[in-house]
Amino acid sequence: MNSDLQKTAEDIKKASEDADFILVGFGREWYSDETPEITAGDGISREEAVRGYEKIRALIGDKKHYIITLAYDDVIYDVFNGEDEKIVAPCGTKRLLQCKSHLMTPDEVKDTANMVCPVCGEKLAYNNILAEGYMEEGYLDEFEKYKKFLQTTVNKKLLILEFGVDMKYPSVIRFPFDKLCVYNYKSSFYRINDSFPQHVSETYGRGISVKTDSVDFVNNYL
Numbered sequence: 001m002n003s004d005l006q007k008t009a010e011d012i013k014k015a016s017e018d019a020d021f022i023l024v025g026f027g028r029e030w031y032s033d034e035t036p037e038i039t040a041g042d043g044i045s046r047e048e049a050v051r052g053y054e055k056i057r058a059l060i061g062d063k064k065h066y067i068i069t070l071a072y073d074d075v076i077y078d079v080f081n082g083e084d085e086k087i088v089a090p091c092g093t094k095r096l097l098q099c100k101s102h103l104m105t106p107d108e109v110k111d112t113a114n115m116v117c118p119v120c121g122e123k124l125a126y127n128n129i130l131a132e133g134y135m136e137e138g139y140l141d142e143f144e145k146y147k148k149f150l151q152t153t154v155n156k157k158l159l160i161l162e163f164g165v166d167m168k169y170p171s172v173i174r175f176p177f178d179k180l181c182v183y184n185y186k187s188s189f190y191r192i193n194d195s196f197p198q199h200v201s202e203t204y205g206r207g208i209s210v211k212t213d214s215v216d217f218v219n220n221y222l
């Protein structure tokens with residue numbers, strides 16, 4: 001065990017008890033082997049992901065919280081069961097299907113053998129960033145709830161936990177989290193990833209950088 005990481009984990013636990021609100025972001029370090037773009041073996045295993053999400057679920061307890069994730073393998077919903085309204089996944093989901101112009105649940109598909117759209121007959125794909133003409137309507141309800149959550153955190157003790165978010169799609173989690181921390185003087189922000197955990201200087205010491213793999217950190221220390 002690394003004593004610096006152990007200390008960081010203790011600090012996070014204390015900060016979570018102290019916080020009024022907890023905001024969690026998960027990035028690409030959390031892509032499991034069940035992610036559509038991942039070659040088997042290149043992602044983390046489902047078991048590792050589940051164990052990590054369970055740790056975070058326990059850490060959050062009954063604090064007001066919201067989760068934003070770049071993962072779109074849906075593993076998180078197995079752990080945060082019945083909490084779909086507190087999770088937004090802007091990169092998409094396997095729980096919805098789409099053609100280029102219609103979005104639907106799998107139940108609405110009549111021709112399941114050929115997976116074609118019941119409206120226009122075009123081929124269906126999962127509703128995620130890999131789909132041709134990705135339909136972002138799939139996550140917009142949750143995104144509205146996320147924005148409302150953020151409004152309630154203004155001038156409150158907000159703990160921001162960012163796990164494994166690199167510089168791909170920075171406008172989804174990374175840059176908005178920076179901005180939140182800059183403007184909320186009562187916030188604290190742990191940025192944990194193995195590639196580039198630096199903070200913007202304007203966070204004036206409220207941002208803590210931890211350069212380590214976030215999945216290992218959560219599973220071994222939290």
Ligand SMILES: [Zn+2]
Pocket residue numbers: 099100101102117118119120121122
């Ligand atoms: Zn269609």
